[in-house]
Amino acid sequence: MLAWALAALLCSLLGVGSQRPSLFSNKGIVYGTVGRPVKIYVKLHQDSPVLVCMDANRASKETVDPAYLWIGPNENTLTGNGQINVTNTGKLIVKDFMESLSGLYTCTLSYKTIKAETQEETTIKKRYDFMIFVNPFAPGWKSVCNDSNDCEDATNRNILKARDRIEEFFRSQAYILYHHFNKTIPAMHFVDHSFQVVRIDNCRPGFGKNEGLHSNCASCCVVCSPGTFSPDVDVTCQICVSVHSYGAKSCP
Template sequence: MQNCVLAWAIINFVQFQHCWSFNSFSCIAVNIYVKVYTNSPFLVCMDLALSQKEVIDPNYLWIGPNGKNLKGQSYVNLTETGKLMVRGFQESMSGSYTCTLSYKTINTDIQEEREKFKTYKFMVYAYREPDYTYQISVRFTTKECRLAANGQFFEELKKILNDLISDLTCHVIEPSYKCHVIKIPKHGLLDELFVTFQVNPFAPGWEAVCQQISYDCEDVTNRRVQEARDLIEEFFHKQTYVLKHEFRNVPAIHYIDHSFEVTRIDSCRPGFGKNDDTHNDCASCCVVCDPGTYSPNNEVRCRICTSIRIKHYGAKSC
């Protein structure tokens, strides 16, 4: 999410606050979240206190997931001052990134040199934006709940809405309606249709739209479904104006003003899920599933795999 990118733009400050060094090579890990197919922020192999001092003969050893020495790897940018950037981050690159800084201290009084070591650890996770779907509910007056015209009206409404958003490769899914008798204070009984449906960005042909871009397309699908939601909201808001200004006799079935309600429903791609407890710094993100967990479909949370031991990040099956 944008929040995560902004949060980690100040990575140096966060690192200095939470990651210390010990001669025993231990360190409190800093969590970093990198959107898939983008570059990570620079990870700094130094703490705030040390950065304010003269450092003699510094040497930086970066070790990535699975114990790999990152020096010379084509997918990293490793500067001479020990800063590390991981390019084109993917879920398989998630895991522990540790830097050991070795340097010397010189006691000029006794002409003594000592070598010191400090270790800094980062847990780096791939994340995606969630896929958006919008749950919408509206209400209509009707003459009577048992009218066959109610069902005919509902079918026609679905066609109108789908035509309205088809150019955005979005469509209406899970449409339904129920008719209820409503007692309104200081009025008699009214029959009303309660209509609900979802606006989904994965109408037939959405894959072709995504193939036109070089990166994963949740940003594109989310933008399209937001536009579709706005079009539908505008459509219902116009109904009030049309009823007041273009009809002499109000139809028996018509939209009830201010009944439009919308809720966003998030889902995650396979291999990703949300976890507010573990990843509260990126709570709205779909974060790569940890080893031992998996997500086979578009659920919101990763499942625990009990049958086998999953050792990699982003598992889609158990």
């Protein structure tokens, strides 16, 4: 009797991170927080969430004569273009997000308060910082997912489906050989649950994982920050002080 143990199927799943909280939802609304930056992870070539130039507490109150000033990663004032959408109510959406659009987005909210007794006006200014990072898919995700809203889930389901079909193929082959050819060749038996899928943890070039910097998205492959680069499919962005952009794949 010949028992076959199938070798493991190695499936490389890149950039598969848990992004269920509303903070990371591409269709959600993200309010600012005074005193600390809000980190947001946007999938490559998708739109960012709606960034609101105020905190949730301020949004629930009346705001007198509000004015909004958005500053982008290049420290230029954002007035809106093909990829940057800035509304009159202080909301910002970045469309078709790419590595080069990663970075710090800052909004300053100015509004007035009026004392009831003296009618004295005071101008209040608050600053809100949003750190936006790109989180990519595996190579070839477009051909796999088409118009799927959640490509990484679709990719995972397809891989598991492929595993089940391959396992069924070998099981059927073992059955046929045992029942129809057992007199001419040695018997072959399929060992149940011997076929496994093993995840290889890696990221595409220009991306890496950093649990310290991105603790709220530790399993995400996030674009390498300035001062770092990644030339291969490793999970670590290496240090390179001469790099001044996001998503570097080499060290000049």
